[in-house]
Amino acid sequence: MSDEKMTGITRRDFIIKGAVATAGLATASILVPQSFAIGAQAKVKVGILLPYTGTYAKLGTNIRDAMLMRFAEAGNMLGGRPIEFVDIDSEAKPAMAQQLTDKLIKKENVDFLVGPVHSVVGMAMVKTARGDGPITVIPNAGANMLTGSLCAPNIFRTSFSSYQMGYPGGPAMLEDGHKRVVLMYWNYGFGKEVAAGFKESFEAGGGTIVKEIATPFPEVDFQAYLTELAALKPDAVYTFYAGGGAVKYVKDYAAAGLKDSIKLYGAGFLTEGLGAAQGDAAEGVRTILHYADTLDNPENHLFRAAFKKSTGNDADVYAVQGYDAGELILRGMNAVKGDVGARAEMIRAMETAEIASPRGKLRFSKSHNPIHDVYLREVIKGENRVVRVAARDQDDPAEGCSM
């Protein structure tokens, strides 16, 4: 629906923009650099494709709000140029992804593309944008492929790959003394990749997967599986669930009385940003993620305070990823002083960026995927507190990427 509204506003924009572009082309033909042709004050167009309705609404909103906050801190200027946003609700629906991406790229001619949350939407988006498309920054979607076989010079990710999410979990659980583990996850692309990452490191470290239970996505009736888990009696369970499903899982797990006998672990989404809804049921649950509320670094303290002030909400990992997406675009645009035509130079500045993120130090791999520390966290008094660093400078193998 917001989509409809957009069309009305942007048709006018499109005509004006079209006229400017034509003028630009005309002058460009007499070899004047494009940035001068358009003029230093011409707006930079940032297209945003995030979900603001449905299960992922909260994630999309936090990512956008944090990114806009980063831009606002920089005076709402990118390399000396003001910013124009084209913000579209992806509804996290894969079927609409292609069409909406086309709209941003071909109709709106955006200079930057930010999104999405959902991995399958991400595939459609990256397939369209990679190569000649706008510089694209993925602030959440985790599918390995996005910086693997689909990697491209103009595609960046500030979040994580599913491999990076699952892999550090193995050694962390072994170090906690759990050797016999049940692996339980939502049976869809991202869940399977996270589980595969976990399995690889856990078995390599000498652990045994007692049973792998893939539960239908997005079903949230876990009772039958919890009974099975109780009968299997493993040392612990490693899980991947998110959002409403994660709240239900953690509550059902506690209600089945399993928390004391079988320790509950999971990819960080299991408890991220869900403290109020999970309450006591989440106490003692351990998760692995590249961020924690209580990370003690100055950037995190400043970020959390600023986010709370500007939005009224508590920051979470999604907000951090959005904030860093804003930072990365700023780095690129500042390096070329707003000249989006200097593409190679901008990409170089972005891929070599070293960011002091609220999550800690953030760098990028050859495939433009983050390299960052990953933390083992435990829910104590409703907060995800750091137990220890689970993996330093966790990288991703970027399978299939030839960059």
Place this chain on the structure above:
Amino acid sequence: MELSFYLVQLLNAVQYGFLLFLVASGLTLLFGIMGIINLAHGSFYMLGSYLAYWLTGVTGNLWLGILLGLPIAMLVGYLVERLAISSLYKRDHLYQVLLTFALILIFNELQQILWGTDVHSVPIPEFLAGSIQLTENQVYPVYRLFISAACIVVAAGMYWVIQKTRLGMMVRAGATNREMVQSLGINVNRLFALVFSFGVALAAFAGMLASPVDSVYPGMGENVLIISFVVVVIGGTGSIKGAFVGAMLIGLVSTFGKVLLPEMASIMVYALMAVILLWRPQGLFGRAG
């Protein structure tokens, strides 16, 4: 696995069946009995959950929350029927599909404006918060048993009203031949407005009762909608008994499917529906024709 394992799974299955009937009860009334294709069923369920979350937060008590929330849900149902549905009875079913789909979008947007995008939960009332030891390491929450009991009451109540009372007779007659019933001097418009608001309240009631064991989040209605239609279609439209048996069958097939054929878990329920429809196109207890 030992026998006790299967007994616990049987308990899970029956309990899931009860929950499903409760969740689908509003749709059974509106779609099954009244013949209105109501895609907004999930939205009414969501409305109930959010009302329970909101009012329980305000009053500090789930029962008070439900007591205050039900009239609100009925009012919403009444307004929806008077302002929108009532003008469509004479038209093709496709108009109802379109209209109630629009309602989904409107309710989603309203939910976001009123309650935001966070995931919430509702605490289990104090005196039902306990649990029963099932096996050496698994316990069973008393609240789930309470939901089963509530479902039996709802099912029996619905059956009695629809099958045994004059009101139920008028509703069934009105759904079959509106003009005839009208010409017998019964105000069908008022009757349908009343029953529709009851259907909405029932969907909301299910959302309220389930909220302490579920989570309350944007878009939660969509999961509920599909499975509810499966329940009614398997049971056969026009039959409360059918919906009940359908819900129980789904509970059994879904639970034991997950345990015995885990790879097929996500399609078991739909496979069951396909088989039943091939065998009896009108559903288990539906009237043929």
